[in-house]
Every structure is written in structure tokens, then in C-alpha cells.
Amino acid sequence: MKICIYGAGAIGGYLGAALDEAGCEVSLIARGAHLETIRRDGLRLLKGEQETAHRLACTDRPQDLAPQDYVIVALKAHQIPDVAGSIAALLAPEGSVVTAANGLPWWYFFGAGGELEGTRLESVDPGGVQWETIGPERAIGCVVYPACEIAEPGVVRLIEGDRFTLGEPSGEPSSRVSALSDAMRKGGLKAPVRPRIREEIWIKLWGNLSFNPISALTLATLETICRDAGTRNVARSMMLEAQQIAERLGVRFPIDVDRRIAGAEAVGAHKTSMLQDLEHGRPMEIEALVGSVQELGLIAGIGTPSIDLVLALLRLRAKTLAVS
Template sequence: MAYVIYGAGAIGGVLGARLHTAGCDVRLIARGTHLSAVRSGGLRVESPEGTTTVPVAAYESPAEAGVEPGDVVILTMKSQDTSAALGALRAVAEPSTPVVCAQNGVANERLALRLFSHVYGVHVMFPAAHVEPGVVQARSAPVPGILDLGRYPAGVDDVARSVAAAFTKAGFVSEPREDIMRWKYRKLVMNLGNAVTALCGVDDADAEEVMALLRAEAEAVLAAAAIDVIDEETDRARRGDILRMPPFGGQAPGGGSSVQSLLRGTGSIEADYLNGEIVLLARLHGVPAPANELVRQLAVVAARERVAPGSVPASELLARLRA
């Protein structure tokens, strides 16, 4: 059995490297200069524990990587790239292929279930970075992340238990969970601040006030939609003190994956599937979500115009929201 890691950026790169080092058969799918760098020199993994170069196989597409019966495909691309990725995957993989969504947001699993019968969600608590071709960073040590997972929309089966065991073997904390989407919705609320950090930077004193508005709005929307969400206290207890992030030399700028999208100048950002998920639910259930809509729109424009992180003062966002 092989683990096909589809999207070898921050999460996929570190996860694939750790699984490979643990003795699993791993195939990475990457693109562009990152793929070229991994093919020519291996995948460089930096962390507080030091730097290693992992000679993991890397491919350009599912067709090139190959997906055999018994393989598990782990999606780790940003949500805006999932639909196209699934289209390429279905051309070479059986409909019964297990597809594991190790991604933020809550839309990926539903997209995958249209095409594949065995879909799994992962509650990703995994601080990582990718801003340079051929290089990924794991920011937490000695445990790189927490990767609880379960079958979508609910349940646990042998595949979920097997993948959790592989994650554990690779150094992660991982448990199978019957109610994985309740946990993923809590993570969605946390991730609403990603766009704010990308727009305003990590040092803007007013950014936390904007994030509080986004999250309060989201809680009201989720309640209106009657979506059951793990409470904050339970989520904090699960994290405990597992994730520890001491500084290390050459550490990429903080602020999360949306900051990294702007730093790499990709032209796209995940806000449509984070803040945009709250906007969608608000529209479906007839409640307002102006804060998430404003931040979503500004983040998309920032990514499209390739502006630098921190280009929009949080005070400007607050003024517009209060107008």
C-alpha cells in the first residue's frame, strides 16, 4: 500500500517526509519549481530539531504517480484547488479509492464524496510552512502535529484506524473519531483569521478585534444553520500542550498558510473556502455575515493582485465594518 500525498506544500511535504522516514511507501504530487527542486535534490525539511533532506519520490500528476488498488490518497492542497485535483484523480483511481482530506475548511469532503465512495476528514492541527521551492518547515517539535480523522460524514472504519496508525508511526498524534466534522467546523472558525493576518500582518494590534468579529459572526451563522460544533474548551483540551514551537534559524514568517500564499505570489488564496463558507451558510439561512464577506473579498483581491502581506491596516477594516 502506498500513500499518495496530493499537494506537497507545507502540510503535504512535511507529512509525506515523515511517513517516508517511518518506512511507508510514499509518492508526492507537486508542481512547478517545487517539483523540480524535490526531484533534483530531495525534499528539505527544516524544524526546531534540525534539517534533513528526504529522498522521497515526486510526480507531477496522479497519472504519473500511479494509484493502485489498496493505495490511500491524501489531499493536502488548498481548497480552491481541490475540484481540479479530484478531476485528475478520478481519471486514474478506482471510485473505491480511500481519499483523505487533510485540509482546512469543510467543503473538500463533500466534493470528494461525489466522485469517491470512501472519504475521510482530518482535523488538521499542524503548524507548517512552505515559501521556498524544495523546502518545507515543521514548526512544532518533537510532535509535528495532531491529525485526528474519521470517515465522512461520520463514522470510523478499518481505513481510518489504519491511517491513524500510520500517522502515529510517523510521529504525529492521531486518533480515529466518529464525529470528525464537528471538530473540523471548530477549526474552520479558528481559520477565519487567516485572511486577516494575510491582509494586516502579524503585528497589527487591531487585527485581533477584527478576528473576534469574524468568529462571533461565524458562531451566530453556524447556530442559525443548526450545525453541531465542538466547543472551544473541548478543542483546547485536545490540543493541550502537544504542539510546541520553539524558534529556529531560517524560520519562515509566521501568520499561517494564507500569508504564505501571498508570499509565494500564487495568485489565489483559501478565503473563499474559509470566510466564504460562513458567507455561504449565512446566505442559505438568511442571516448576515458582513465581516466575513468583507475580509473574504479583500483577501481574494490581494492574492489576485499579488500584494505583500500586511498591506491593509486592521483599523481600515474596522472602520469599514462600523460604517
């Protein structure tokens, strides 16, 4: 089984190491010092006191790789349209793309059924580039739960978590998802296959669309946002708007909003990924996490005043800091 990790940063590196342990033929797409170190010394994965080393093909030229059975895309959502052609060119005739980015996936309405079947989301796929170039029929959904970091070039540290939930957009069982799940489990990961992958996407997005932008605007950690009455109420209002949209689209939420907020508070003094990107001067995942929900609100005919307000402030913050 040939698997390419397109975007071998922290999460991508962790996946690559696990799939290497499973005996897959793994290749990595990386860049900069991380790329050069992996080429020279291999990839090292730190899990507590345990360290493993992995000699993997690593390149910044995807065109040099053989056709792949799976391409797992672990880039930030806004980076993907620019490399959609390279991703498509990597795929074997029956190859699949595994979308492991945060936020709503570009294929969201493929296989969903109903009157919105085939609707495209401009916020996450401007101009339909990914839809047209890669093709939604090649997509496998993936919700990423682990937290990892690049400790230094070529070295990935697992902070917590080992679950990557998988699912077909249509919800139907398939041999391609089962085979990938089996490989991931052999590598020590949890990889459940869910018939309603959109519900898992929304549970993670529920927090990301609220806590991430609030943290970027206030520079506060999850714990602080949840314990402050004002910001907690803003997050709760955004989440309730999002829940109304998702339920209108047929999604069921297994927990209520206050339990979801309590779960975020329990994480403690954690900086969201958006706040980390802001502090490092990197572009933030604004549209995939927040703009996409606003767009779905328009599609569903549901107002999003709290989301609209926070999104406007966040976009201006990014613009003034030149990190949009």
C-alpha cells in the same frame, strides 16, 4: 500500503517523510524546482537540529503512478477542482481521498444526516466537480495543525506541531481510517480519530475565517490583530456569526470565542497563511475560508453582516492585486 501525497509542498512533504518512516510506499505529486530537487536528491525534512532524508517517487504526472490506497490532498482548496479527475484516476477500487485542505470540505453535508444531507457547497466545489468526479463516499476528513515551510527546494522545515486529526464524514468507525491513523502514528505523528470531525474543522476554521482575511486587509500579524481593539472586535463579530451558523447545523464548540482569540494572540507575531500568500502574489483561499461560511449562512437562514463586509473587501483586494 500505497499513499500518494497530491501537493507535496510544506505540509505534504512533512506527511510524505513521516509516512515513509512508517514503511508506507509513498509517492509525491510536486512541480517546479521542488520536484526536480526531490527527484535528484530526495526530500529532506528538518525538525530542529534533526535532519532526515527520504528517497521517494516524485512526479508531476499522476497518471504514471500505480493505483493508490490513499491519496492525501494537500493542495490549496481552490486548486483541487482542476485536478479532481487526476485524483480520482489515482485511486484503487477501494481507495480513499484524505482532504487536508483548509476551510470547509466539499463533502461537508455527506454523511451529516438531516434535511441538508447531500447539499453541495458551490463556494468550495463549483459545479459539484469534486462531488461527481471523486465521490464523497471516498472522502476521509483531516484537520491539519502543524506549521511547516519549504526552506529551499527539496527541503521542508517543521516549525511546530505534529497532529493531523482524522474522521469519517458519517462519524462511524472504519477500518480505512484506523489503518491510516496507525500508519501516521508509526511515522511519529499524532493522528487521533474523532467521531465528530466537523467540530474540529470548525474550531480551526473559526480562526481562519476571521484572522486570515483581516491580516490580508491590514497586513498585521495575529498578535497585532488580537491586541488592537478595533480588529479584535471585527474578528470576534465574525466568529460569533460563524458560531451561530455552525450551532444551527448541530456543531458544538468546546471553547468560547474569547478563549479562541486568546489562543491566537498567544501565537505571537505570526503572519497568517493568507497574508503570506498575498505577499508572495499567490491566490488566496478566500472562498474556502470565508465564502463558504457566508454560503452556509444563507443555507441556515442566518445573517452574516460582518462576514459579508470583510469578504467584499477581501474579494476586491484580490481583484485589484490580480491574485484572486
